[in-house]
Amino acid sequence: MDKSTRYKIFNDPIHGFITVPKGPILRLIDHPYVQRLRRVRQLGLGYLVFPAAEHSRFSHALGALELGQRVLNNLKEKDTTISQPEFDGTLMAILLHDVGHGPLSHTLEHSLIKDFNHEMMSLAIMKKLNQEFDGALDTAVSIFTNQYKKKFLHQLISSQLDLDRLDYLRRDSFFTGVSEGSVGINRILKTMRVFKGNIVIEKKGIYAIENYIIARRLMYMQVYQHKTVLSADFLLKKIFDRVRYLIDSGIKLDFASPALQYFMKKQPSAKKMISAEVIDKYTQLDDHDVYLSIKLWQNNPDKVLSDLSFRFLNRRLYRTSFSDRKFSQSAIKKIRESTLKQLKKLNIPEPEKNLEYYLGFENSYSEAYKYKNKSIWILENEKAIEFSKAAETKNIIALTEPVIKHYCVHLKEIDAIV
Incomplete structure (x- = not known):
């Protein structure tokens, strides 16, 4: 042989x-x-x-x-x-x-x-x-x-x-x-x-x-933990936060992927176990499900979702600014005020309410060797x-x-x- x-x-x-x-x-x-x-x-x-x-x-x-x-x-x-x-x-x-x-x-x-x-x-x-x-x-x-x-x-x-x-x-x-x-x-x-x-x-x-x-x-x-990767991650997560908010508000959304729609509507938990249904739906998901759905959402009547989706698809990302220490309350207040003014210029509805989709304070953690x-x-x-x-x-x-x-x-x- x-x-x-x-x-x-x-x-x-x-x-x-x-x-x-x-x-x-x-x-x-x-x-x-x-x-x-x-x-x-x-x-x-x-x-x-x-x-x-x-x-x-x-x-x-x-x-x-x-x-x-x-x-x-x-x-x-x-x-x-x-x-x-x-x-x-x-x-x-x-x-x-x-x-x-x-x-x-x-x-x-x-x-x-x-x-x-x-x-x-x-x-x-x-x-x-x-x-x-x-x-x-x-x-x-x-x-x-x-x-x-x-x-x-x-x-x-x-x-x-x-x-x-x-x-x-x-x-x-x-x-x-x-x-x-x-x-x-x-x-x-x-x-x-x-x-x-x-x-x-x-x-x-x-x-x-x-x-x-x-x-x-x-x-x-x-x-x-490249600054642009962190920015893109933040934006994508905010798209999904907005989708979940709209679904919870009873607003009908189009999905290019039934499997992705399942997870966004059902919001399953793995706390006790992962069910056979969750495994079945999860193994149907890949990158294409996300991109095709976002392509649909950029034409959604919701101004925030369409704006976030357009930004993501066309790489109109946010900026990431690092700090050696936690941002002070005064710094956070000034950045918030500046962001609110810009959102009004961009005609984003209810800037105060939707600020969370355009501004975030985070921290990254890395450990090269956990001895x-x-x-x-x-x-x-x-x-x-x-x-x-x-x-x-x-x-x-x-x-x-x-x-x-x-x-x-x-x-x-x-x-x-x-």
Whole structure:
């Protein structure tokens, strides 16, 4: 039998050729739940700043899968016992770790379902797939939820140095053109070992880890929390706030997507559980549902909704102004007054009532390395040392401190006092 018929090959610009053996994993890749990720942007609204950042959650899932194959094979070469069910289960969990992401990834994560995060949906979808695949995902679900006896397998999926982060840093760096996010993935994977049941890094990989942590900080500053991305996120959320307000007010709205209409009208909650109906509707959603609906809403009779939708579609975004400290009450008052005057010029009805759609005071939070909770461990002389203590540079200690930035999102026509 020709070996080429036993594998499927994906050509990836980040990791090269990704070889997937035919069987349950390839069947999962071909499943509609995973194929939906082709229609969900990895960086949400990041493309509004970085024009080439059009890559999808699907390409990221494949990339993480490839890294999973590499690291598991490397660990086996270092005499770590990994059975075939454990090998396959880990790869399935890695492949499906982001299957619960909704339209535009993180942007609308809390706008569609109450008391919710995408990991909850990923698990719900994995359990549903497990039923379809007659229990083939039992090990994957156990590893994903950290219930499996070999804890290091879960650490490959969720930790301070998991395969998800290793792939998205390199991938996002490539597609945004922000070279500071480039990470020495191969060296990190090659220096991974299992020590006393946990993933550790051999000392020769310490500089690659330093680069990884610095890259995370720089990518947050330059990409994930870019001022224009924050502005676009704010505007999109305000569109959905307005839609929900209009629905609650009994005003009939057109939707290009029945699935999106379901979430905006029903406002389901995931506090107790995620129902089969919610899973069914959610897995019908992707970026196109959002854009087609917003294209309809820009012609809505409601002046606020049409204005917000037009701004979003045509990149007439707000401005983001950062501050080293919280905005004072006097500054907030002046910015509010300036915004109200501008809204009157723009003929926005009831400026006082609708001010919230055009002005916001927020803060961003980033932490490059959370050493107090899920540490990275360096193996030195057969002893595991927490990374910030093993690193030879004091700069890493500074990177363990969270960065909180206060900012104001406002109309470009006014100045924010910072």
